[in-house]
Each structure stands twice: as C-alpha cells, then as structure tokens.
Amino acid sequence: MAVQKKVDVVVVGIGWVGGIIAAELTKAGLEVLGLERGHLRGRNTGDWMENKFDELRYAIRGELFQNTANETWTLRHNLSETALPMRQLGSFLPGTGLGGAGVHWNGQTWRFHPRDFTMRTSTVDRYGSAFIPKEMSIQDWGITYDQLEPYYDKFEYMAGIAGKAGNLNGQKIPGGNVFEGPRSREFPVKPPPDTPTAALFRKAATDLGYHPFPGPTANLPAVEYKNPDGITRGQCNYCGFCERFGCEVGAKADPTVTVIPVALKTGRFKMRGYSHVFAIRNDGKNGQSVLYYDAAGIVQEQPADVIVLAAYVFNNVRTLLLSKLGKPYDPVAGTGSVGKNYCYQTGGGGASGWFKSKKFKRYMGAGALAIGIDDFNADNFDHAALGFIGGGSVTSGQSGARPISSLSVPPGTPAFGRDWKVAVRDYYDSVMGIGFQGESPAYTTHFLDLDPNYRDSFGNPLIRIAFDWEPNERKMIAYAGTKTLELMKAINPDIIAGGPGSLPAHYDSSVYQSTHNTGGAIMGADPATSVVNNYLQMWDAPNVFVVGACNFPQNAGFNPTGTVGALAYRAAEGILKYRKTGKALV
Amino acid sequence: MSEFEQETEAVTGGEGEEPSPPAGDLEHYTGQWVAVRDGVVVASDPDEATLRADPAVRDSDDVYPIGEPPSGFYFLEGTV
Numbered sequence: 001m002a003v004q005k006k007v008d009v010v011v012v013g014i015g016w017v018g019g020i021i022a023a024e025l026t027k028a029g030l031e032v033l034g035l036e037r038g039h040l041r042g043r044n045t046g047d048w049m050e051n052k053f054d055e056l057r058y059a060i061r062g063e064l065f066q067n068t069a070n071e072t073w074t075l076r077h078n079l080s081e082t083a084l085p086m087r088q089l090g091s092f093l094p095g096t097g098l099g100g101a102g103v104h105w106n107g108q109t110w111r112f113h114p115r116d117f118t119m120r121t122s123t124v125d126r127y128g129s130a131f132i133p134k135e136m137s138i139q140d141w142g143i144t145y146d147q148l149e150p151y152y153d154k155f156e157y158m159a160g161i162a163g164k165a166g167n168l169n170g171q172k173i174p175g176g177n178v179f180e181g182p183r184s185r186e187f188p189v190k191p192p193p194d195t196p197t198a199a200l201f202r203k204a205a206t207d208l209g210y211h212p213f214p215g216p217t218a219n220l221p222a223v224e225y226k227n228p229d230g231i232t233r234g235q236c237n238y239c240g241f242c243e244r245f246g247c248e249v250g251a252k253a254d255p256t257v258t259v260i261p262v263a264l265k266t267g268r269f270k271m272r273g274y275s276h277v278f279a280i281r282n283d284g285k286n287g288q289s290v291l292y293y294d295a296a297g298i299v300q301e302q303p304a305d306v307i308v309l310a311a312y313v314f315n316n317v318r319t320l321l322l323s324k325l326g327k328p329y330d331p332v333a334g335t336g337s338v339g340k341n342y343c344y345q346t347g348g349g350g351a352s353g354w355f356k357s358k359k360f361k362r363y364m365g366a367g368a369l370a371i372g373i374d375d376f377n378a379d380n381f382d383h384a385a386l387g388f389i390g391g392g393s394v395t396s397g398q399s400g401a402r403p404i405s406s407l408s409v410p411p412g413t414p415a416f417g418r419d420w421k422v423a424v425r426d427y428y429d430s431v432m433g434i435g436f437q438g439e440s441p442a443y444t445t446h447f448l449d450l451d452p453n454y455r456d457s458f459g460n461p462l463i464r465i466a467f468d469w470e471p472n473e474r475k476m477i478a479y480a481g482t483k484t485l486e487l488m489k490a491i492n493p494d495i496i497a498g499g500p501g502s503l504p505a506h507y508d509s510s511v512y513q514s515t516h517n518t519g520g521a522i523m524g525a526d527p528a529t530s531v532v533n534n535y536l537q538m539w540d541a542p543n544v545f546v547v548g549a550c551n552f553p554q555n556a557g558f559n560p561t562g563t564v565g566a567l568a569y570r571a572a573e574g575i576l577k578y579r580k581t582g583k584a585l586v
Numbered sequence: 587m588s589e590f591e592q593e594t595e596a597v598t599g600g601e602g603e604e605p606s607p608p609a610g611d612l613e614h615y616t617g618q619w620v621a622v623r624d625g626v627v628v629a630s631d632p633d634e635a636t637l638r639a640d641p642a643v644r645d646s647d648d649v650y651p652i653g654e655p656p657s658g659f660y661f662l663e664g665t666v
Contacts, residue, residue: 348653387648471622471648474650474651474652475648475649475650478650478651500634500651501651501653502651502652502653502654503652503653504616504653504654504655505611505612505615505616505652505655506612511655
C-alpha cells in the first residue's frame with residue numbers, strides 16, 4: 001500500500017456534491033483532491049457527440065451507470081428474509097464516472113416544502129401524534145426551509161434553473177407554485193413555453209380549481225445565461241435524450257459543465273479516476289485518510305485534513321459501515337444511526353390518454369420539460385379523513401419519445417404483431433401521461449446494513465437494503481390515482497387508462513421506477529438519532545462530512561437534486577468554518 | 587400419494603375449496619382490493635365499493651388495492 005501526499009480536502013465521488021464542494025473550497029484557496037471510482041470522461045460536451053443518440057447503448061445497456069458485475073446491492077423485504085443480490089440494474093440507476101448521476105439526470109430541480117423539513121413536528125401539530133403509524137420513523141431534519149433557502153438559491157443560480165416563482169418573500173405569485181416556500185428572488189431563467197400537452201393540462205387543472213405551474217428545469221431554454229461563476233452553456237435543442245444520456249450541447253446543467261470547470265480553473269483541484277474508495281482510516285474521533293483501490297486494484301492511502309463522502313447514497317453509507325465510523329443502526333434495539341431511515345420514491349397512480357386526432361411532436365422534448373400541480377403534495381391538502389400521511393407532485397412532461405422504450409399503446413393492444421404495429425403508428429405521437437411522484441416516509445424496518453453473505457469484486461460486503469411498500473403509501477397511491485384520472489378526464493382524450501393507483505404486493509427491484517434513493521446517513525439535531533449535523537458534519541468525527549440524498553431523514557414528493565445541491569453548498573460553508581475552528585459546528 | 591401431493595393437499599384443504607392464503611401474504615390478492623386490520627387481510631374483493639360494504643370490514647381498517655408487478659419498460663411518465 002502506498003501513502004499519497006496529504007491534501008487539505010479529499011472528496012470521494014465527483015458528481016454534483018463533489019463538484020460543488022470542490023468549486024467552493026478551491027475558490028477559497030484550499031487544495032482539493034477528487035477520487036472518482038469511474039472514468040473521467042465527459043470533461044467537455046464533445047464526449048457526448050459520438051453515438052449520443054444510441055438508445056440501446058446508453059438507456060438500455062446503461063453505459064453511464066454503475067456496473068453491477070463489480071458492485072451491486074442485496075434486497076430483503078423484511079428482517080426474516082434472506083437478502084438476494086440485484087444482478088442487473090433495475091429499479092434505480094446510480095451513475096458512475098465524472099459527474100455521476102448528475103450527467104444522466106433529467107434536470108427537474110425542485111425545492112422541498114417547508115413542512116418537509118419538519119415533517120414529524122408538523123404532522124403532530126396538525127393531526128396529533130396518533131396519526132403517525134407506530135412503525136413510521138419520520139423525523140425533522142435539524143434544519144428549516146428558511147435556513148436552507150440561501151443554498152437553494154445558490155444552486156439554482158449556478159445551474160441556471162428555469163422556472164416561475166410562486167412565492168416571492170411570502171407573496172404568492174399566480175402562475176408559479178403557490179404552495180412552495182418563500183423564495184428570496186425569482187428563478188434566474190424564464191421557463192419555456194407550454195408544449196401542446198402542457199397547454200391541455202394547464203386548462204384542465206385550472207378548470208378544476210387547481211394551481212398549474214411550469215416545472216423547474218435545468219434544461220436551459222432558448223436563452224443565453226451566464227452564471228455567477230461566469231459559466232455559459234448551450235441552449236436546449238429539445239432532442240429528447242436527457243435521462244440516461246449526457247448532453248452534447250451542455251444545455252442540461254451537470255457538474256462537468258458548471259462546477260467542475262470552475263474548480264479546475266483555480267489550479268487547486270486534482271482528480272483521480274478509477275479510484276474506488278472503500279474506507280476511512282480513523283481513530284473513532286477523526287478521519288485520517290481514505291483507502292482506495294487504484295486502477296490496478298492496489299490499495300492506496302490518501303491522507304487529508306478533511307474527508308468528504310460525496311458519492312451516491314449506498315456508497316456513502318457503505319464506506320461508513322466498512323470504516324466502523326458512527327454507530328450502525330439496529331432496528332431491533334432501536335439504537336445507532338448509520339443505515340437508518342432508508343427511503344425511496346413512491347411511484348404509481350398515473351393516468352394516460354390517447355388521442356385519435358391530435359399530434360404532439362413527442363419526438364421533441366427535454367428531461368424536465370413539464371407542467372404540474374402541487375395541490376396533492378406534502379401537507380397541501382387535508383389528510384384528516386384520508387388516513388395517510390404525505391402526498392406527491394403531479395406532473396405531465398414531454399421528455400422525448402425514443403424509438404425503443406417510448407412506444408405507448410392503448411390498453412388491450414396486443415404486445416406484438418400487426419395490431420401492435422398499427423397502434424404504434426397511430427398513437428406514437430398522440431399520447432400523453434400524467435404522473436404522480438409520491439413521498440417515501442421512513443420506517444423502523446427500512447434501513448441499510450452490510451450483507452453477511454455477498455461481496456463485491458474487491459471482496460468487501462455489499463450494502464443490504466431492507467425495504468417494502470407499506471399501507472400508508474398504498475393508500476396514498478390509491479388516492480393519487482383518482483386525482484390524475486380526474487385531470488385526464490377533464491383533458492378528454494379518446495382513450496383513457498387510470499383509476500385508483502396501486503402498488504404491487506412487494507417492492508420489485510427488477511423494473512425501473514426511480515433513482516431517488518435516500519437516507520442512511522441522515523441529518524438531524526440529535527446525535528442519538530442522526531449521523532450528521534445540519535452542516536453535514538459527522539457527530540462522531542468532526543473532520544468527516546457526509547453529503548447527499550443520504551442525509552434526507554425521509555424522502556419528499558419531489559426529485560431530490562435541488563435539495564442535494566443546496567446541502568452541498570451548506571456543507572462547503574461548514575467545511576470552511578471547520579477549517580478555522582477545528583471543532584464541531586453544532 | 588406422493589409426499590409432494592400430500593403437502594399440497596394439506597395447504598389447499600382439498601378439492602373444491604378456496605385455498606386460505608397465509609396471513610399477510612399480499613401476493614395472493616394481486617388485482618384485488620384488500621381490507622387489512624393489524625397487518626392481517628380480513629376481506630378482499632375486486633371492487634372497492636363492494637369490499638367497503640362487506641360487514642366484515644370496519645371503518646378503521648386499511649383499505650387499498652394490490653397492483654400487478656410493474657411491467658418491463660417504463661414507457662412514459664404516468665402510463666399505467
């Protein structure tokens with residue numbers, strides 16, 4: 001094992017979190033090293049020009065995703081099951097390589113609601129403590145929306161997010177999301193105009209008394225925008241190849257076209273690819289170095305004053321567990337926090353409509369080109385008579401219609417043969433959907449630990465996931481389906497599919513649902529019930545910061561990246577403060 | 587009768603009788619609405635209204651549908 005030269009800060013994983021922290025710290029004069037387990041490709045958008053529109057290569061075979069042949073996860077639905085490994089990618093698609101999942105995301109950039117950060121307190125205040133199922137372990141974040149707002153703002157202006165404010169400093173603005181928390185200023189970029197399907201959705205939602213607004217997007221519309229770092233990007237050409245693909249014109253904000261160039265320009269940011277971090281060497285009070293396998297599989301040691309775990313949820317938690325840093329969560333004893341409150345995203349409850357005489361140019365689109373309503377998200381509606389907690393965002397998007405996986409046909413159409421071909425011809429460009437993306441509350445039995453049976457290609461235990469659908473979410477999805485169906489009926493297509501939504505008997509890891517995995521290194525105000533404080537600094541090791549969606553105590557009814565970005569800016573500020581004091585910040 | 591057949595007989599309760607699913611086994615109810623009390627399915631029916639009208643179902647029971655397993659491709663956001 002070779003010991004490398006000590007650096008000020010080592011960042012594990014160079015995606016949105018690693019890139020933001022590297023940019024902020026190098027601008028402040030620190031020497032930062034980024035260790036990335038994957039490639040360093042994608043440092044300019046030209047890397048995505050060649051074969052960019054190869055759906056089979058990127059979307060189906062998943063060139064930008066984690067390789068499950070080397071490292072995967074095991075799943076059990078309850079504590080009495082033996083977990084089995086996911087041998088192929090399925091329900092979620094973590095990225096690998098420079099930029100991480102930030103390269104192949106869609107670009108939907110939301111802020112969580114003020115209530116989301118105080119979910120337990122707010123629920124008890126409105127409905128009483130008995131309203132919360134006893135197995136549900138939701139908790140407050142240890143930070144409020146108002147405290148996080150400046151960091152949301154920073155992320156949105158860095159990434160050039162397009163949208164329409166619905167709440168400016170407490171004043172509700174029609175046309176924006178009137179349910180959102182107060183913004184200190186308007187979005188940096190105006191939203192794109194409605195697509196034809198968005199116009200249909202807007203009219204139906206308005207007629208029903210709901211509050212439609214354009215979805216906040218990181219797909220830069222047809223305007224020029226220079227961010228506070230002086231970065232400009234290309235304009236979206238609505239090619240429809242966002243999710244699962246890199247953007248060849250840089251219109252989709254990703255770390256490689258925003259924060260990483262800023263960090264590199266300082267001359268104080270270095271990157272090492274194919275460097276697979278597996279542990280933090282520590283004395284139980286502080287981290288001294290990270291241990292990683294280099295491209296040849298040889299263990300290297302990288303000392304640093306500050307260690308930042310900035311990788312995907314599972315990798316951050318696994319590194320803590322392998323390092324024996326922090327106390328592992330024990331669901332039986334109810335002790336420990338590392339691995340606790342693993343959550344996901346509750347999908348389902350959507351509606352679809354097919355039209356015989358409308359064409360939508362669905363081959364054009366962008367990952368976050370959408371319209372939505374927030375009337376049924378969070379606690380924006382009265383749950384007292386509904387018997388469940390939480391809600392979700394209702395959106396209708398036009399993200400492109402690619403040739404392999406975007407062939408939606410009406411119910412009852414045969415799955416192959418002449419009739420299927422006729423239906424594809426007739427409806428490829430004449431279908432629209434309304435989706436529901438629901439909250440995922442935390443439960444005492446949903447958590448992450450190290451699998452006792454299965455190991456990765458280096459011989460280290462895999463992360464073991466314990467997760468299943470619970471009655472609260474089943475009731476939520478059933479309710480959501482009635483609302484999306486109501487909207488679709490108001491739009492009045494020729495054929496409709498929808499109705500009360502349902503979840504299968506068990507969570508199925510084999511089919512794609514969402515890459516919004518959260519929790520396991522949650523933030524909070526109490527060291528006994530959380531892993532990090534509200535600067536994302538470990539309670540048990542002040543020079544170790546763990547940052548990302550792993551910090552969410554439970555998951556909200558929105559895409560997580562906006563909140564992940566805000567937390568990264570918060571952590572960067574915390575690291576600079578820690579460098580001055582050398583102490584715990586909270 | 588083979589050992590396997592004996593075991594099957596014991597589980598199904600014999601020809602002509604509806605098998606009794608184990609408590610909490612929701613897979614048996616795929617495509618139906620269920621009423622659940624204390625983690626146990628107390629009644630089921632393909633129709634929500636019929637289930638709620640069932641005298642065995644109390645207002646305090648959790649009532650929800652059990653869906654089909656998700657299909658292979660995620661065609662379009664919102665497609666059911």
